[in-house]
Amino acid sequence: MSDDAAGRRPSIRDVARLAEVSHQTVSRVLNDHPSIRPETRDRVLAAMRDLSYSPNRAARALVTSRSRTIGVLAASATQYGPAASIAAIEAAAQARGYWVSTANIDPGDPQSIPDGISHLMAQSVEGLVVIAPQVRVIRAIAAHAVDVPFVTLQSTDPDAGHSVAVDQVAGARLATRHLIELGHRSIYHLAGPQDWMEAEARMTGFLEEISAWDIATTAPILGDWTADFGYYAGRELLRYRDFTAIFSSNDQMALGLLHAVRDEGLDCPRDISIVGFDDIPEAGHFWPPLTTVRQDFAELGRRCVEILLDEAGSAALPMLTPELVVRSSTAAVARL
Template sequence: MPSIRDVARLAGVSHQTVSRVLNEHPSIREETKQRVLDAIRQLDYRPNQAARALVTSKLNLIGILSATVGEFGPTASIAAIEEAAREEGYSVTTLNLPDTSPEAIGGAVRQLLREQVDGIVVLAPQVRVFHVLRGMAIGVPFVSLQTASGALEESVAPDQLEGARMATRHLIELGHVDILHLSGPQDWIEADSRMRGYLQALRDADLPTIPPIRGDWTADFGHYAGLELARRQDFSAVFAANDLMAIGLMHGFRDAGLDVPRDVSIVGFDDIPVAAHVWPPLTTVHIDFADLGRRAIARLLASLRGEAPSAEEPPAPALVVRDSAAPRR
């Protein structure tokens, strides 16, 4: 691995000058700084973070507080956060919450602070998490990838309510009148936003509402719901709050002898990679979770530098039309 002295030799400066460039010392001339940066790129030099921390008292460490283990969206966002943080010279440590009790949340935040993180990204989908964070003196900047009534202002979040409206409107435009909603768990921000979007779309179209069914995000629950719902004749379409439940739902309907979309239309949410490859390919709402992760890091680093956050809006949801929804017979 190249050392700081290798960089100094290539740039034609002392190793102390390289160190000043790495630590953003204000007295370095721009021409000298550029030569050092060019040498760093040419040699692919990686500063020793532990050694830098002894000098600067900074570990350049971002903490991720996650209560969404296994969920596609947060997993994609975390991967993007890690990549974007590395590009800015930061390492990432991720702490997964075993549960979202106030004690567990407080303990997790204190653990990240003991690790001397410079900032925290919160991927916790329950409203109660934000209530706990509001009452804590965290002392470092943080940003959330969720937003809801009672959540924090420091959020970078997609308009999930509008995404759910788009999904429901698509079924309405296909002529469906009795549209059922398979929602996510109670107290989850995404579940609440997507259910409100569904209800708003029905109200806007002056259509009757059917009490939503609370699910748990899993394909297993979707399969069970499909078997049970197949006994009913009071709906012709279902908007599922995520793709896994939608895929399980299609499986359950098929096992019960119903054809999708001839007998019942289905729309999901998230656009997970497998959604395009199930049968029939799933119509769903696409969210760019990776872009959300990159925007979260940009907002957090702006806060660390004392800069105003970008006013750029998060990416809008997009309806991806495939074959699981058809005109009402």
């Protein structure tokens, strides 16, 4: 390589020079053109390895109209569910030779939604995944024309061919049934924020299962997903202690509940049983280890990529069934 090329990234012309072919031939190899002879392709690929050459994806997209990039429009990406979903989508996309570009939007700012979509479209993404658990975000996106294949991660969607979801209602019913079968009849539900689809679906599942067993209940308590709120709610509820079990809509609020139970001098599960939802990586290390509902985020990511990239993607996929993971935070109700 000449001295003037030593301080810069190798280019397609450097590869062509080393392989003793034209730069058009190198381009055809990059685009897997059928007219290239195997021995020529091997020589070009060897030159790329020798030069540590990697093609400029943006430039290739201009030439081939393919970016091999999937866009993710995400709201509340700091929450465990959305964050785990993004990681799963990235893993599934990379297994198919694609990369992921993520635009985080503010659910409270309507303008951030079209701005996020425009940002991703400017990168020539070939498909779009929408991880927006809030109802208002989904409505705003529905009103915005998207001219690439897209899929949403949410609990309910009238357009099932564009939706991938875990059956949140079924998961909540599993958690509630577990407590009922242990003999609990005074059960509170600590729900998530009202605008979140998962929170609404889990609340629905709790109420359906309670109704199926003909058990009286109080109105669910609306939380904010945080351990701080779980602790605050637990301290307030324990002032009256008219319950023996709580189903928390996520594991972080369940962590706060566990803290409140300990601070009150009580024992979980001897005095209060607690079930969470999500099975975050730390759930098995809470004290006591938390009984919770597990969602298969890896399969969610795989299905998103399948819908976007496969011909069969337009067909509706059934909702994933969650799994109850029983640990030490639940036990049979104490008999007086």
